[in-house]
Amino acid sequence: MKTEWDYTTLADAFLKRPDYATEAIDILLEKAGCKKGDKVCDIGAGVGHLTIMLAEKGFNVSAVEPNDAMRENGTKRTALFSNVSWSDGTGEHTAQQDKSFDLVTFGSSFNVCDRDAALRETARILKSGKWFSCCWNHRQLNDPIQQEIESIIASHIKGYSYGTRREDQTDVINASGLFELAVYIEGTVKHQQTIADCIEAWRSHGTLARQAGDKFDAIIQDIASFLNKLGRPVIDIPYQTRMWAAKLR
Numbered sequence: 001m002k003t004e005w006d007y008t009t010l011a012d013a014f015l016k017r018p019d020y021a022t023e024a025i026d027i028l029l030e031k032a033g034c035k036k037g038d039k040v041c042d043i044g045a046g047v048g049h050l051t052i053m054l055a056e057k058g059f060n061v062s063a064v065e066p067n068d069a070m071r072e073n074g075t076k077r078t079a080l081f082s083n084v085s086w087s088d089g090t091g092e093h094t095a096q097q098d099k100s101f102d103l104v105t106f107g108s109s110f111n112v113c114d115r116d117a118a119l120r121e122t123a124r125i126l127k128s129g130k131w132f133s134c135c136w137n138h139r140q141l142n143d144p145i146q147q148e149i150e151s152i153i154a155s156h157i158k159g160y161s162y163g164t165r166r167e168d169q170t171d172v173i174n175a176s177g178l179f180e181l182a183v184y185i186e187g188t189v190k191h192q193q194t195i196a197d198c199i200e201a202w203r204s205h206g207t208l209a210r211q212a213g214d215k216f217d218a219i220i221q222d223i224a225s226f227l228n229k230l231g232r233p234v235i236d237i238p239y240q241t242r243m244w245a246a247k248l249r
Helices: 022-032 049-056 068-077 115-125 144-156 170-175 195-202 206-229
Strands: 039-043 060-064 084-087 101-107 126-139 183-194 234-247
Touching: 022 049, 022 101, 022 126, 022 183, 022 234, 039 049, 039 115, 049 060, 049 101, 068 084, 101 115, 115 126, 115 170, 126 183, 144 206, 144 234, 170 234, 183 195, 195 206, 195 234
Parallel strands: 039 060, 039 101, 060 084, 101 126
Antiparallel strands: 126 234, 183 234
């Protein structure tokens, strides 16, 4: 199953992305009243970053991912988990049964859906009174290294935008009328990467790839040149996990 966003060429680079903040996940699970053995649907599961964090906590996770290459990488990463299953589907059409899940999550995927349609589908597969969440890892752009990378991108793409992935999701969730008032959760991630892995991670940036078009390789090359000139084998990359969650009415 395909979507407008095709991550096939980016699937291996996604393996270099950071995990989400444990503190944010723990707050969500406490609010949602989740317990070991509960059924969770992780939509747009990608290569399994959030899926693995949920599986490690003892949940039975149904990972839904439309891209074949991403799903293949995720399946390999979770092969040792007996409590994880993978299937082809999208946020708008998960192919999951009605009222079957205790929690539905979107890890860096809600923005590539028709959000209204994805919320309706989420409400369909959630049990009554259970929770939905969507989250992203956002680089902290006030970090000097990240500021320079932003300058490189801006030099190639006039009016570059991160789109809905950096927007406050409160209004779209509340406007659906399907959930109680959305709550905001956050946590910090200090992600350490080698320069080589950092460059590879940039190759997974779907928003950049879409807006860059045929400039994408040149932008990655400029980022690589800047990072290599730092003269460090490893850099710290500060992230903030930003999450919105809401209880089904």
